Amino acid sequence: MSKKHYLETLYPTWGQNFVMDEVLFEVDTGHQHLVIFNNAQWGTVMALDGVIQTTEKDEFVYHEMMTHVPMFAHGNAKKVLIIGGGDGGILREVLKHPEVESVTQVEIDQQVIDMCVEYLPNHSAGAYDNPKANIVIADGVDFVNECTEKFDVIISDSTDPMGPGEVLFTSRFYQGIANCLNEGGVFVAQNGVSFLQTDEVITTHKRLSPLFTEASFYSAAVPTYVGGIMTFAWATNNLTLKHVDLDILEARFAQANLSTRFYTPALHQACFALPRYILDAIK
Ligand code: SAM
Numbered sequence: 001m002s003k004k005h006y007l008e009t010l011y012p013t014w015g016q017n018f019v020m021d022e023v024l025f026e027v028d029t030g031h032q033h034l035v036i037f038n039n040a041q042w043g044t045v046m047a048l049d050g051v052i053q054t055t056e057k058d059e060f061v062y063h064e065m066m067t068h069v070p071m072f073a074h075g076n077a078k079k080v081l082i083i084g085g086g087d088g089g090i091l092r093e094v095l096k097h098p099e100v101e102s103v104t105q106v107e108i109d110q111q112v113i114d115m116c117v118e119y120l121p122n123h124s125a126g127a128y129d130n131p132k133a134n135i136v137i138a139d140g141v142d143f144v145n146e147c148t149e150k151f152d153v154i155i156s157d158s159t160d161p162m163g164p165g166e167v168l169f170t171s172r173f174y175q176g177i178a179n180c181l182n183e184g185g186v187f188v189a190q191n192g193v194s195f196l197q198t199d200e201v202i203t204t205h206k207r208l209s210p211l212f213t214e215a216s217f218y219s220a221a222v223p224t225y226v227g228g229i230m231t232f233a234w235a236t237n238n239l240t241l242k243h244v245d246l247d248i249l250e251a252r253f254a255q256a257n258l259s260t261r262f263y264t265p266a267l268h269q270a271c272f273a274l275p276r277y278i279l280d281a282i283k
Pocket of ligand 1: 052053054062083084085086087106107108109112138139140141157158159160163164165166167168190
């Protein structure tokens with residue numbers, strides 16, 4: 001019997017195609033369509049609403065760059081907030097930093113957490129049972145607008161700006177972020193593949209700029225976020241955070257004594273250098 005295929009539908013006229021060797025789980029959660037399947041090239045894959053979210057093989061690229069760039073730039077983040085991140089990869093990486101006292105994760109869909117713990121156990125790798133982790137099931141836009149706590153690093157690991165994720169790219173969400181970011185803190189967010197989703201970069205830059213002294217981006221090439229480099233939004237009122245000396249980054253990295261497979265201090269410094277087409281787009 002021929003195997004089923006998963007066609008990513010993020011782009012109407014082009015996309016990646018996965019042979020599904022085995023469908024492990026599929027459901028409409030009430031928030032989104034969730035499917036988890038095995039693929040010979042990428043291992044176990046999770047997709048939401050037709051968009052690839054994470055794969056066993058390349059998840060470390062995204063989760064390390066989304067976490068360690070803000071964490072090592074800040075250097076002493078005691079309180080961290082994650083929006084989204086249901087697969088648990090960001091939570092796992094944040095908890096590797098010894099200075100962290102508490103991580104609050106606000107995820108809208110409990111089933112994403114439950115199914116990823118079951119079928120992608122190495123993503124969270126026990127992080128959900130860590131006493132420092134405080135898991136809140138809620139819409140991130142409501143949480144940040146009602147929250148009275150403040151955080152040193154805020155990471156928005158959301159789906160694309162459609163369905164439940166759409167609100168996490170609005171000015172109302174960014175205003176909420178500004179309200180709950182500590183003095184000297186930094187906010188980062190997944191902001192799409194800039195070559196194909198350039199409008200997302202432009203829109204995010206327009207919406208963040210009035211709220212923060214610095215609104216910029218950094219990048220990394222995540223293999224299954226197809227189309228070139230993935231762009232991460234960077235927003236802070238502390239202009240020094242983007243320019244931490246390499247020897248300080250190296251000292252912080254050595255001090256944290258955590259293992260990575262993609263992130264290095266040198267790559268941290270380099271990832272803020274943006275291609276001309278992005279610089280022109282956000283001018
Ligand atoms: N790494 C993926 C990417 O870059 O596309 C995203 C990973 S993670 C699976 C995205 C998470 O955002 C999902 O667990 C989804 O349920 C969650 N999410 C979407 N909209 C949300 C909202 N408004 N509030 C909180 N979590 C949300």
